[in-house]
Amino acid sequence: MLTRPLRPLPYSGRRAQAAGLAGVVRPPCAGAAGVKLVVAAAAAGSWDRKAGRSEAVQAAAPADEKDDALPGINKLMTSTVGKSTNIRWHDCPVNQLDRQKLLNQKGCVVWITGLSGSGKSTLASALSRELHSRGNLTYVLDGDNLRHGLNKDLSFKAEDRAENIRRVFSVKNYNNVHVWFVGEVAKLFADAGLICITSLISPYKSDRSACRKLLPNSSFIEVFLNVPLEVCEERDPKGLYKLARAGKIKGFTGIDDPYETPSDCEIVIQCKVGGCPSPKSMADQVVSYLEANGFLQN
Ligand SMILES: Nc1ncnc2c1ncn2[C@@H]1O[C@H](COP(=O)(O)OS(=O)(=O)O)[C@@H](OP(=O)(O)O)[C@H]1O
Ligand SMILES: Nc1ncnc2c1ncn2[C@@H]1O[C@H](COP(=O)(O)OP(=O)(O)O)[C@@H](O)[C@H]1O
Incomplete structure (x- = not known):
């Protein structure tokens, strides 16, 4: 729900904002086109910044609000998060509820986990296609794809795992910075109102439950593709299992690195040797859950 009227105005710059001089804000949601927005009340010099913040943010208002600001310059609330x-x-x-109303759906994360070759990417594609055809907006975050870009510097080698841990030193409960990173990005997409579908092996329970904690109101939906290792190994579309068995890839999930079976997931898709549901029926199983739990409408 819009609480303040908006009208376009030239952006006056971060410094002017910080000093509270122009009363002009450029919300982070200004969009790719860089639309400039101004709070009308603020233009009259009366907008209370604090009142414009959500309750959650106000509740988290930091103790380090400074009283030593320059005379005549509005004090702003700042805080320390991690090392920032x-x-x-x-x-x-415009908040998540507004966006959800616009899209007629509820933002959530469908977190698909399973061994390499279990069919995560296949399910993500089928689900995305199915939801799209029903008029729902989705976005797929594929672990493999993200490793081509944003996370391309993160490998599976021991020294990189150590570097991962060093990087997330201040983040509790995360063994795998890549999984944590995708969880944070997925959270942003869900906040945008989208049904965000992630497709990562995410082998460790602690990482999955830490990602779950990022999302509110049961909007983290964990889907376990329970496919026996021998089926995945038989498929071996990239030849990685063969390489892992030959000792040419070290720390391969399911071979010489553990996959911790989910125990608290919302959906289990069961596959047996000689019999797997089709991609369409796997997607239908997830769609039924989303429908029954009110995510496909608002
Ligand atoms: N050591 C090791 N263990 C597991 N997987 C490996 C490894 N090295 C490379 N790969 C390839 O990387 C893909 C897994 O990437 P993810 O981002 O899903 O992995 S993880 O969630 O961080 O565990 C995975 O893709 P999928 O087969 O699509 O799962 C593999 O192709
Ligand atoms: N439900 C299914 N039934 C039969 N084969 C499947 C199914 N899902 C995926 N596959 C096949 O298994 C292989 C691995 O699928 P993929 O989606 O790439 O797995 P992952 O992303 O988990 O590594 C592919 O060759 C794909 O065609």
Whole structure:
């Protein structure tokens, strides 16, 4: 719900904002076209920034609000998150509920986990296609694809795993920075109102449950593709199992690195030797869950 009227105006710059001089804000949701927005009340010099923030953000209001600001310059609330100091949360006047209303669906994350070759990417594609044809907006985050771009510097080698741990030193409960990173990105997509489908092996329970905790109100839906290792190995579309068995790939999930079976997932898709549901029927199983739990409407 829009709480303040908006009209376009030239962006006056971060510094002017920080000083509270122009009363002009450029919400982070301004969009790719860089639309400039201004709070009308603020243009009259009266907008209360604090009032513009969500309750959650206000509740988290930091103790380090400074009283030593320059005279005549509005004080701004800043906080420290991880290693980022003096940062400030910028609320957007259009919130998740507004976006969900527009899209007539509820933002969520469908987290597909399973061994390499279990059919995660296949299910993600089938599900995305099915939902799209029903008029639902989705976005697929595929672990393999992300490793081509955003996470291309993260490998599976021991030294990289150590580097991962070093990087997320301040983030509790994460063994795998790649999984944590995808969880955070998925959270943003869900907040945008989309049905975000992730497709990652995500072998460790602690990482999956830490990602679950990022999402509110049961909007993290864990789908376990329960496919026996021998089926995945038989498929071996990339020849990786053969390489792992030959000792040419070290730390391969299911071979010499563990896959921790989910125990608290919302959906299990069962596959047996000699009999797997078709991609369409796997997708239908997930669609039924989303429908029954009110995610496909608003
Ligand atoms: N050591 C090792 N273990 C497991 N998988 C490996 C490894 N090395 C490379 N690969 C390839 O990387 C793909 C898995 O990427 P993910 O991002 O899904 O993995 S993870 O969630 O971080 O465990 C995975 O893709 P999928 O087969 O699509 O699952 C593999 O092709
Ligand atoms: N339900 C299914 N039945 C039969 N084969 C499947 C099924 N799902 C996936 N496959 C096949 O298994 C292989 C691995 O699928 P993929 O989606 O790439 O798995 P992952 O992303 O988990 O590595 C592919 O060759 C794919 O065609």
